[in-house]
Each structure stands twice: as structure tokens, then as C-alpha cells.
Amino acid sequence: MYTMKTTNAKELNEKFKDCPTQITEIEIEGRKSVVISHFTGQKDLDDVVYKNAYKQAMDEVLHA
Helix, strand or coil, X not given: CCCCCCCXXXXXXXXXXXXXXXXXXXXXXXEEEEEEEECCCCCCHHHHHHHHHHHHHHHHHHCC
């Protein structure tokens, strides 16, 4: 049987503490939240940008 190891926020913060971060405050339905993005280099930026742009374009076309 396969069990998946879960990693908590404290472990992730320690693991990626030397990576660049970006802090953004957003408001959704009147509630303010702080989003901290850690740039770990584990994803292909071109692929991520392409997929996000494609999804946004499809959402705009299909839900217009």
C-alpha cells in the first residue's frame, strides 16, 4: 500500500528559506489575505505561463 508523505508549512519554509519570495496582499469577498510565493526553481516558467494564459483565454471564450 502506498502512503503519501505530507509536508507541513514549517518544513516547507525551512526547506526553501534561501529561495526568493514575493509577498502579495489580496482581497477576496472583503477578506484580506497575504500570499507568499516561494520561487524554488522546480517548475518550468514557460510551461506555467503558457498553461495559465491558455486557461484564461478558454475561460473568457467559453464563459463570455
